[in-house]
Amino acid sequence: MRISLFIACYNDALFPQTGKAAVRVLERLGHQVEFRPAQTCCGQMHWNTGYLREALPILRHFVRVFADAETVVVPSSSCVAMIRDHYLKAAAMDNDPALAREVEALLPRVFEFTEFLVRKLGIDDLGARFTHKVAYHPSCHSARSLHLDEIPLRLLRRVRGLDLVPLANAQECCGFGGTFALKNADVSSAMLADKVRCVLNSGAEVITAVDNSCLMHIYGSLHRQRTFVRAVHLAEILACSEDESGGESVLAPDQHYALAEHSARVATETAQ
Amino acid sequence: MKPEANSSPWNRRDFPEAAREALAAEPLPTAPFEHSQTRRNVRHATDIIQAKRNAVVAELPEWQALRSAGAAIRAHTLEHLDHYLLEFEANCVRRGGHVHWAADAADARRLVLEILAPHAPREVIKIKTMTSEEIGLNACLEEHGIHPVETDLAELIIQLGHDRPSHFVVPALHKSRGQIRDLFASAMHRPELTDSPEELAAAARSYLRQKFLTTPVAISGANFLLADTGGVCIVESEGNGRMCLTLPDVLVTVVGIEKVLPCFQDLEVFLQTLPRSATGERMNPYNSIWSGTPAGDGPREFHVILLDNGRSPILADAESRQTLRCIRCAACLNACPVYHQTGGHAYESVYAGPIGAILTPQLHAMHDAQSLPYASSLCGACYEVCPVEINIPEVLIHLRSQVVQQQQSTLTGSLGLWNIAMKSAAFLMQDGGRLGAAVRLAQTAQAPLVSRNGFIEWMPGPLSGWTKTRDLPALPAESFRAWWRRTRSAQPATPAASEPRHE
Numbered sequence: 192m193r194i195s196l197f198i199a200c201y202n203d204a205l206f207p208q209t210g211k212a213a214v215r216v217l218e219r220l221g222h223q224v225e226f227r228p229a230q231t232c233c234g235q236m237h238w239n240t241g242y243l244r245e246a247l248p249i250l251r252h253f254v255r256v257f258a259d260a261e262t263v264v265v266p267s268s269s270c271v272a273m274i275r276d277h278y279l280k281a282a283a284m285d286n287d288p289a290l291a292r293e294v295e296a297l298l299p300r301v302f303e304f305t306e307f308l309v310r311k312l313g314i315d316d317l318g319a320r321f322t323h324k325v326a327y328h329p330s331c332h333s334a335r336s337l338h339l340d341e342i343p344l345r346l347l348r349r350v351r352g353l354d355l356v357p358l359a360n361a362q363e364c365c366g367f368g369g370t371f372a373l374k375n376a377d378v379s380s381a382m383l384a385d386k387v388r389c390v391l392n393s394g395a396e397v398i399t400a401v402d403n404s405c406l407m408h409i410y411g412s413l414h415r416q417r418t419f420v421r422a423v424h425l426a427e428i429l430a431c432s433e434d435e436s437g438g439e440s441v442l443a444p445d446q447h448y449a450l451a452e453h454s455a456r457v458a459t460e461t462a463q
Numbered sequence: 464m465k466p467e468a469n470s471s472p473w474n475r476r477d478f479p480e481a482a483r484e485a486l487a488a489e490p491l492p493t494a495p496f497e498h499s500q501t502r503r504n505v506r507h508a509t510d511i512i513q514a515k516r517n518a519v520v521a522e523l524p525e526w527q528a529l530r531s532a533g534a535a536i537r538a539h540t541l542e543h544l545d546h547y548l549l550e551f552e553a554n555c556v557r558r559g560g561h562v563h564w565a566a567d568a569a570d571a572r573r574l575v576l577e578i579l580a581p582h583a584p585r586e587v588i589k590i591k592t593m594t595s596e597e598i599g600l601n602a603c604l605e606e607h608g609i610h611p612v613e614t615d616l617a618e619l620i621i622q623l624g625h626d627r628p629s630h631f632v633v634p635a636l637h638k639s640r641g642q643i644r645d646l647f648a649s650a651m652h653r654p655e656l657t658d659s660p661e662e663l664a665a666a667a668r669s670y671l672r673q674k675f676l677t678t679p680v681a682i683s684g685a686n687f688l689l690a691d692t693g694g695v696c697i698v699e700s701e702g703n704g705r706m707c708l709t710l711p712d713v714l715v716t717v718v719g720i721e722k723v724l725p726c727f728q729d730l731e732v733f734l735q736t737l738p739r740s741a742t743g744e745r746m747n748p749y750n751s752i753w754s755g756t757p758a759g760d761g762p763r764e765f766h767v768i769l770l771d772n773g774r775s776p777i778l779a780d781a782e783s784r785q786t787l788r789c790i791r792c793a794a795c796l797n798a799c800p801v802y803h804q805t806g807g808h809a810y811e812s813v814y815a816g817p818i819g820a821i822l823t824p825q826l827h828a829m830h831d832a833q834s835l836p837y838a839s840s841l842c843g844a845c846y847e848v849c850p851v852e853i854n855i856p857e858v859l860i861h862l863r864s865q866v867v868q869q870q871q872s873t874l875t876g877s878l879g880l881w882n883i884a885m886k887s888a889a890f891l892m893q894d895g896g897r898l899g900a901a902v903r904l905a906q907t908a909q910a911p912l913v914s915r916n917g918f919i920e921w922m923p924g925p926l927s928g929w930t931k932t933r934d935l936p937a938l939p940a941e942s943f944r945a946w947w948r949r950t951r952s953a954q955p956a957t958p959a960a961s962e963p964r965h966e
Contacts, residue, residue, distance in 0.1 A: 198943050200892065204902045207943035225949045229895040237889055239841055241863025252893050335843035364800045368840025371557060376840060376928025377483045381804040382840070383932070411933030414918060418759035 193223045195260035197253075197301075199267040199403075200232035201259050206403045211268045212430035213304055216317060219432070229256045237272035240370045243284065250281055254293050262311075263297075266304040268401045269334035274301055276336055293384075303333065304426055305343050305401055315345045315428045322352035325428070326395035328386070328409065330402040331364050343401055343425055350428060358398075359389040367408035377403075380412075387412045389418060399425050477834040481809040499635050503807040505629070506821045508798040515743025516794060516848070520827040522745075523735070532732045534852035540725055541778060547690040547723045548769065558755025561734060561766045568598035571717055571770050575600060575682070576607060578630025578715055578766050584609055584680045589705040590697065591615030592684025593631045593791065594717045594770060598680070599827075611682070612674050614703040616667050623650040629807030631814060632741045632793040637806050671703060681707040681762070685718040686790070688735065688767070691726040694754040695767065697738060698747035704751050714762040720769050721778075721787040733790060736850035740792035775828035782861045786821050788851040793818075794822035795845035801838055810835060817845035821858045827863050836862035880925060899944050906938045913937040 193215055198210045210226075217224050234249035242353070257263050265271050275298060282291035308314050327347060331340045348353050365373065366382025386409060390398050396419070400406050403424050410422035485501070520526050532866075540547055552562040564576075565571035579587070587604065589595065589611050601611045603624075613622040617635040621628055624646050628634030635643070644658035644781050647666050658667055682702070687696040695716055697704050707870045708714060724730070728753075738744045777787055779817060796816030807815030812823040820839055826833040836859045845855040870876030891901045912919045918934040921927070929935060941949070 199896065203898075203943045204905070204938055207939060207941060207946055210943040211946065226944070226951070227875060227895075228899070228944055228948065228952075231895055231898045232892040234892070237885060239860060239863075240885065241836075241860065241865075242885045242889070243860075243864045243866040243867075245885055249892045251537075256895075331840070331842040335847055362844075364840050364842035364844070366800070366840055368842065371837070371840045372933075373925050373928045375479050375482065375801075376481065376806050376931060377486050378801055378838075379840070379928075380932040382800050383803075385800075407936065408933065411870050411929070411935060414934040415920075415932065 192262070193225065193261045195263050196224055196226050197233075197257065197263050197265045197270065198226065199265060199270050201407075202267060202403055205407065206424065209266050209403055209424040209426055212424065212427040213264070215430045216308075216426060219313070219317075220314070223311075227256055227260075229234055231256075233270040233273045233444065235270060236369055238273060238277055238281070239368075242282070245310075246291050247281060247285055250278055251290065251346050254278070254297060257297060258293060260297075260300065263301045264304055265301065266401070266405065266424065268303045268330055268339065269404060271301060271303045271306075272332035272336035273327065274298070283416070285337070293329060303337055303339065303401060305346055305432075306337060306339055309342045309345060310430075316349040317346070317432075318351075319349075319353075319429045320351040321428045321431045323396045324356055324394060325368065325397045325399055326358040326390060326393040327361070327425075328354050328358060328365065328398055328400040328405060329361055330400050330405045333401050334362060339401070346425065346429060347399070356393050356395050358393050358395070360385070361389075365405045365408050367405050369404075372408065374381045383408060383412050391412045396420060397428075398422050401425050416450055467887050468959060475811045475832060478809060478811075478838040479834065482805045482838070485805040485809040487856055500639065500642075501806055502804065504637050504639050506803055508633065509803055509868060512633070512743055512797045516740060516797065517743075519739045519743050519745055523739075529732055529736050530850055530852050533736050533790075533850055534788060534927065536724065536732060537787070537790070537851050539789055540723060541721065541784055544720065544723070544726070544778060547725055548720060550690040551688050551693060551723050552769075554691065555695075555755060555767055556693070558693050558757070559765065560693065560755045561764075563766060563768045565768050565770045567772050568592060568770075571598045571768050571772070572600060573605045574768050575715055575717065576603070578713075579609065579680060581711055584678070586610045586612055586674070586678050586921075587680045587682050588612050588614050588674055588678045588707050588711065589618070590681065590683040590707045591618045591634070591699070592682070592717065592718055592899075593628075593813060594684045595682065596628065597719075597772065598717065600717070607681055612671075613672065614671050614680065614707055615699070616664070616701055616703070619671070620646060623647070628797055628813075629815060630793060630965045631791055632796075640918060647881055660904060675706045675710050679711050679713075680713045681711040681715070683714065683716045685716050685767075686737070687721055687730065688718060688723040689727050689730075689752070689754075690723055692754050694727065694752050696730065696750070696752045698734070698751075699749045700742065700744075700747060702749050705751055708751050708753060709761050711762055713764045713766075715768065717768045720771055720774055721789075733804040733847055737790055737792050740794040740848065740850045757810050773828060776828055777825045779823075783821065783825060783858045786818075787855050787859055789818050789822065790851060791818075792850055794850065798844040798848045799839075800844065801840065810838065817855045817859075818853070821855055821862060829862070829869070829900070833866045833869070836866060895944070899942065900940060902942050904937065906940060906942075 200210050214224050227443060231252060233253055234246035262408035278294045279291055282294055302311055318441055327343055347353060364382060365386040366379040372379040398409055398420060406422040406424060413420050555562050563574045565574055587609055604611045611618045615718055617633055620635040620638060620643055629637045640658045643663060644656055647663060648654050648656045651666055653666055656662055685695045686698050738747045753761060756763060774787060778784055793820050799817050802816045810819050812819050814822045817839060820835040824835050839859050841856045843856050871882060876882060891898050914920050917937050919937055920930055920934050922930045
């Protein structure tokens with residue numbers, strides 16, 4: 192299958208390792224992965240903050256970029272929720288039946304990453320190995336909008352060596368909420384504190400989710416508190432395999448990974 | 464309609480400011496192992512109600528069908544509200560009731576005073592009613608020398624403590640048993656009281672019983688109006704409401720126009736969904752339905768005041784009309800992670816929680832409480848539990864867009880940081896090359912903010928809200944798109960690095 196990856200704007204800039212992991216998993220399964228460099232953002236931040244008019248050209252751009260894609264896979268559930276829950280509404284708001292038709296044609300071909308693996312491909316064992324204690328945070332959009340239910344857990348249970356530990360009050364929001372984290376920073380921080388306490392009490396070494404946005408938020412506090420718990424996107428766990436050399440490289444705490452890559456790149460550039 | 468409803472007795476600050484105060488007892492948001500007493504009370508009470516609610520909802524395999532039925536009945540009623548209100552009026556009057564129409568809060572207060580005038584009461588007894596709070600009735604009555612006596616146990620606690628409700632089903636949920644004991648001991652002159660629930664209930668009972676037997680006028684709200692019978696329905700847990708409905712000579716019911724149901728049979732849905740959602744009970748202990756003034760039973764004089772007070776304009780907005788489906792179960796408050804942290808007072812609004820965040824600004828025609836639609840992380844927990852399927856996150860976004868349009872229509876708003884940032888971001892996000900260039904620029908520009916550990920620990924302006932409690936990873940040197948271009952696709956700039964695969 193030819194899979195078009197929608198990486199999501201914040202993954203592109205902040206968490207490239209997640210996209211790389213998704214590419215690795217999908218290619219390992221024998222699929223052809225493409226990245227359309229014209230892609231930008233799903234428009235969620237503007238839409239959810241009330242900038243509906245400003246979101247329109249962004250989502251139009253998304254529809255245009257992926258109109259002829261065979262399958263679009265997104266390692267970010269909240270972007271998929273934005274597309275599924277709001278794109279048709281946006282077309283109606285703009286009185287644009289042509290856009291509505293294009294959205295309707297595109298929607299059945301857009302999948303969240305884990306949903307694609309389990310629901311579309313029918314695979315829950317990716318042959319991954321990850322020997323750590325892991326807690327799973329069901330992000331609000333993955334649970335309440337996409338209803339991923341057991342999907343991410345099924346994938347995690349098949350990972351060799353992975354010790355899945357329960358997370359108390361797992362369904363409760365981490366307090367990120369996009370611009371909510373800035374507009375209501377105090378409440379957001381208080382919600383995060385409750386979430387982080389549950390993560391620490393779970394005894395997990397790694398907190399995972401299908402959204403880097405929540406993980407960035409949760410890890411923001413874990414890092415500030417100098418804990419040793421790391422945040423790793425589920426795609427990165429699935430990308431860790433026994434049979435590939437250096438398979439556990441993405442295991443390194445994501446930021447350290449980014450840093451190592453950063454220094455390597457600086458070294459190369461300096462050498463040149 | 465003019466936002467006359469601003470005469471609300473509530474003092475309104477922006478939510479973030481009021482919430483900060485509610486959270487203030489917490490010393491360090493990063494290590495909040497000690498919550499304030501109020502926050503512990505709110506969390507404890509909402510956890511208990513939530514657990515009970517989830518258990519009794521899980522008993523009903525047809526729960527989703529009941530939700531959909533409830534939503535459909537309420538939506539249909541709102542589409543034909545004029546018809547059902549007139550039908551209710553005709554049937555209520557036919558059975559001996561009086562029906563009055565109040566355009567706004569001042570109108571409703573004036574009507575209550577006019578109805579009470581011939582009886583010249585010194586006191587009135589009251590059943591728990593949010594509508595009364597909405598129109599500021601208690602303060603108005605006191606001004607005119609009439610003392611209102613709240614007979615709902617929780618409302619009594621609020622009244623004796625000169626406090627405000629923080630939840631519209633369990634208004635005193637922010638109080639602990641010990642705090643209630645201290646309040647009763649001083650207000651009822653009973654220093655010997657302990658904090659045992661039985662003793663506290665008995666103290667309230669003996670205090671209230673005298674009031675029931677001697678007060679000839681009662682004021683209530685209503686859960687539902689029934690168009691086909693002219694009936695009024697109230698559900699409650701304590702039986703004090705039943706006392707108010709049956710013992711006095713005069714009963715005045717103040718009710719929002721959206722509370723009407725087409726017929727008696729519709730209660731089969733709501734008397735299942737309301738108690739399960741509100742208090743986690745299969746059925747309310749007391750379900751009262753009365754119509755008019757039947758001979759030899761109940762009050763001799765019965766008035767219904769139908770209150771608009773900003774509801775009609777909501778009805779006119781197809782996007783947010785669903786707000787008026789609400790049956791005030793407060794399940795969304797108990798489910799809301801924001802409410803869990805702040806409690807109800809931070810909303811500075813009669814109606815707190817997620818439903819308050821959409822209802823209050825609309826009742827004020829979006830001229831007030833503009834910060835409330837932002838008092839949500841859009842997590843969707845409210846929508847999930849709503850027994851009439853109000854898509855609260857969707858309405859929140861709709862109202863946010865109205866706030867944004869208001870801001871953009873002023874010079875200071877359109878030149879504000881948020882507007883400029885959002886407009887610029889929207890410009891960048893319409894073109895992959897543009898976005899890529901902006902990311903490359905940011906990779907360089909972030910340098911002064913990045914600590915040695917590779918994280919950003921301080922940011923200026925509105926971004927400081929993030930770094931007050933959270934670190935932010937620095938942008939890595941290579942974005943995903945740059946990595947892809949470097950490793951996967953031909954690069955016109957550096958043809959030597961190209962690989963055979965093309966986009």
